[in-house]
Amino acid sequence: MAFEGLADRLQSTIKKMTGKGKVSEQDVKVMAREVRLALLEADVNFKVVKEFVNNIRTRAVGAEVMESLTPGQQVIKIVKEELTALMGGEQSKIAVADRPPTVIMMVGLQGAGKTTTTGKLANLLRKKHNRKPLLVAADVYRPAAVDQLKTVGKQLNIPVFEKGTDANPVEIANEAIQYAKEEHLDYVIIDTAGRLHIDTDLMDELYQIKQNLSPDEIFLVVDSMTGQDAVNVAENFNEQLDITGVILTKLDGDTRGGAALSIKSVTNKPIKFIGMGEKLDQLEDFHPDRMASRILGMGDVLSLIEKAEATIDEKKAKELEDKMRSASFDFDDFLEQMEQVRSMGPLDELLSLLPGANKMKGLKNVQLDDKQLVHVEAIIKSMTKQERKDPSLMNPSRKKRIAQGSGRPIAEVNRLIKQFNEMRKMMKQMSGMTGGKKGKRRKGFNFPMM
Incomplete structure (x- = not known):
């Protein structure tokens, strides 16, 4: 993914500042040097790097940071603001002529x-x-x-x-x-x-x-x-x-x-x-x-929401939400929601938009392969209509037939059915906890439960 190396270096560098109760000029000097190296390794123009690092160093040793109750957080804020300014500051919208076209x-x-x-x-x-x-x-x-x-x-x-x-x-x-x-x-x-x-x-x-x-x-x-x-x-x-x-x-x-x-x-x-x-x-x-x-x-939750709003059908999302709340969600619904997730883009790209996802335990080194979704789809499509509607029908012979039909190991079939049943159970419990009351949901955004 783009910026991966730079992101890792910068995040590692500024993380050292976050827990500090006080930030010294020496701390800022060390951070500035590491930021400079990270940017140069990312092939950023050396003149741009020099100006960027100078801006951070000047602001980070000022009263804005030194007198702050949370100096580490202030440093992160400064780095984010300077990065934003470096790339243009704000979105530049496309022109619209007074008279088309x-x-x-x-x-x-x-x-x-x-x-x-x-x-x-x-x-x-x-x-x-x-x-x-x-x-x-x-x-x-x-x-x-x-x-x-x-x-x-x-x-x-x-x-x-x-x-x-x-x-x-x-x-x-x-x-x-x-x-x-x-x-x-x-x-x-x-x-x-x-x-x-x-x-x-x-x-x-x-x-x-x-x-x-x-x-x-x-x-x-x-x-x-x-x-x-x-x-x-x-x-x-x-x-x-x-x-x-x-x-x-x-x-x-x-x-x-x-x-x-x-x-x-x-x-x-x-x-x-x-x-x-x-x-x-x-x-x-x-x-x-x-x-x-x-x-x-x-993260970038706004872009994630925009992706969802652009690809997920509002009416279908509402129907799926109602089924989740009533615990009547079946494999056909699961398949439909999985297709909506796939239409939003590669899984690793979606994950990168979640705040702190790269630091989540167990996710840092996980390789998210979209082929896994293809395997899940093959398993579900190898089920009969009745089996998709009622997973309790599954017995060893049915599972064996599904495994053969999908070309996947029977252990994979068992794992999918188990995960699906656990998900339905969780939905039922959540529905009971909320007393059936529907919370507010941003229009067009009902991120699929996968």
């Missing part, structure tokens, strides 16, 4: 995931902001780019404007904008040409498109896996095009996080979105404060 240029080098990200952005605008986007295939030099965008558009059921590979990119973009006006579409997202490296021809063409279209946004798509190279690319594109924001891809991978922590300071342009997976729904708004909380092990 809003025009967005997507720029970047080949291999950063620009074309796929173009589709992801259109999907996000449609689902989260209820907009009607148009995808524009303006990369005429790589035939596969046009075909790829058409494939993405078909998968998302979002229109794609293209004129093949013989037309001029500026003409394509202008005609696409006119088409969007006629069709009353809200956003025009232009997938421009990329190169393996920055060259004069690439920048000249992008500059011409910018001059002709006067886009509302110019988003640079960069691969966060490339570390400082991503920062250098961002700096070059910004000098030539004056970009309005950055989209970081592959932030779910084994990246050290240096790009995310350096780009805003180096370019003075915000990170607008982050790609957290390969699927077309795995693009998120970037919230500096939430990311700072994740890095420091404070």
